[in-house]
Amino acid sequence: MGKLKVGIIGAGSLSEAHFEAYKNNPNVELFAVCDLIEDRAGKKAEKYNIPNIYTDYQEMVKNPELDAISVVTWNNTHKDISVAALEAGKHVLCEKPLCLNYDEALEIKAATEKTDKKFMIGYVRRHASSIAVLKEVIDNGSLGDIYYAKASNLRRLGNPGGWFSDKSRSGGxxxxxxxxxxxxxxxxxxxxxxxxxxxxxxxxxxxxxSNIKALSFYKAADYSPENDVEDLANALIRFENGASLMVDVSFTLHAKNDQSGAVIFGDKGGAEIDPSLVIVHEKNNVILNSTPQMDHPYFNFQDGFQNEINHFVNCCLTGEQPIGGIDDGVEMMKILTAIYESAKKQQEVVFE
Ligand SMILES: NC(=O)c1ccc[n+]([C@@H]2O[C@H](COP(=O)([O-])OP(=O)(O)OC[C@H]3O[C@@H](n4cnc5c(N)ncnc54)[C@H](O)[C@@H]3O)[C@@H](O)[C@H]2O)c1
Structure with missing residues (x-):
């Protein structure tokens, strides 16, 4: 089995996680890098010894030696880059969110249907070691039917600015x-x-x-304070099987501190995922909280990216189906688009 020749499009902040994880995979040759900013692409090429540098992704995807690409650019470019790469016969790993909205997701799906190449979305949280453990517990039926889930990710001061807060490039x-x-x-x-x-x-x-003093926060690589996106979103999502999911997320909020949590509840047991994995069940009329012992019981960035990229590379080389393929992306964009629509109309969105 030859090495997979990989190109990365977008050499900004998050791309470092992709470069590092590919570098650590013995079945990969880092072969090309592309960014609108040539110097940014050049610095990655130097650091990772990459022979081909591009500023135009359309040129890069034409390179016949390239097997697979990672899309790590602004959200408004994910659809066009993914479609171009699939049409050029490349495997694609696209960062989250899949794209800007549901209609764009369907365009990507159409492109995946015309090729035998793999398409995977970088839902890195799915690839955490703790989630692999929990998924097996769920698949074994230990939690029973999961009927409720709840997640919160509230930043009190964390609007990254730049493209993140420019709706035309981020989608929200x-x-x-x-x-x-x-x-x-x-x-x-x-x-x-x-x-x-x-x-x-x-x-x-x-x-x-940007007026706040004495507290630093994560800023986009090309920071500017302009902003036309929401600070806070909340949603109640109901599914065809009767299960429901409640979520709230913010870039900024008058909260005492950042807050995050993710929990799921089934009729035989439950689990707390954030800040670290705890499995809750009942035995002999006693409620037990179990803490699985593992290297990364909480979400660890590099562990998640290494697992994600190893999985993608394996799918490209062996034909295995990716965890987080296009159908999952389409359903997620349907949900996200409906959340924005419901908020705008101040009405429930109902799917027939
Ligand atoms: N999985 C995660 O945990 C995670 C974390 C952060 C960001 N992301 C995602 O990664 C993507 C990039 O985020 P980031 O934080 O690295 O942003 P960034 O601004 O740091 O980097 C984006 C880079 O893309 C380049 N770019 C934009 N359009 C391009 C094009 N058409 N061709 C070539 N280069 C182009 C920009 O010049 C910039 O260098 C986003 O989709 C974001 O949602 C995912």
Whole structure:
């Protein structure tokens, strides 16, 4: 089996996790890098000894030696880059969110149907070692039917600015950036039920808050304080099987501190995922909280990315089906698009 020749499009902040994980995979040759900013691509090429540098992804995907690409660019470019790469016969790993909205997701799906190449979405939270353990517990039936899940990811001061807060490039604020991670993770653990109704709210009350002193926060690689995305989103999602999921996420909020949590509840047991894995069940009329012993019981960034990229590479080389393929992306974009629609109309969105 030859090495997979990989190219990375987008050499900004998050791309480092992709470069590192590919570098650590013995079946990969880092072969090309592309960024609109040539110097940024050049620095990665130097650091990772990559022979081909591009500023135009359309040129890069034409390279006949390239086997697979990672899309690590602004959200508004994911659809065009993914479609171009699939049409050029490349395997694609696309960062979350899949794209800007449901219609774009269907365009990518159409492109996947015309090729035998693999398409995977970078839902890194699914690839955490703790989630692999929990998924097996769920698949063995130990939690029974999962009927409720709840997630929160509230940043009190964390609007990254730049493209993240420019709706034309991001598609939205904390919902499409942070919410997509936790909604996808819980939906995956719930058995990927079909969405039935969505009722949601978004608020644009606080803006970027670049006025705040004495507290630092994560900023986009090309930071600017302009902002036209929501600061806060909440949603109640009901599924065809009767299960429900509640979520709230923020870029900024008058909260005492950052807050996050993710929990699922079944009729035989439950699990707390954030901040670390605890499995809850009942035995001999006693409630037991079990803490599985593992290297990474909480979400660990590099562990998640290494597992994700090893899985993608394995799928490309062996034909295995990826965890997090296009159908999952389409259903997630349906949910996210419905959340924004419900908030805008101030009405429940109902799917027939
Ligand atoms: N999985 C995660 O945990 C996670 C974390 C952060 C970001 N992300 C995702 O990764 C993607 C990139 O985020 P980031 O934080 O690295 O942003 P960033 O701004 O740091 O980097 C994006 C890079 O893409 C380049 N770019 C934009 N359009 C391009 C195009 N058409 N061709 C070539 N290069 C282009 C920009 O010049 C920039 O260098 C986003 O989709 C984001 O949602 C995922």
């Amino acid at each position: 604020g904390p919902l499409i950036d942070l919410g997509v991670h936790v909604i996808d993770l819980l939906w995956y653990l719930m058995g990927r039920p079909k969405v039935k109704t969505v009722s949601a709210n978004t608020y644009n009350k606080l803006g970027n808050r």
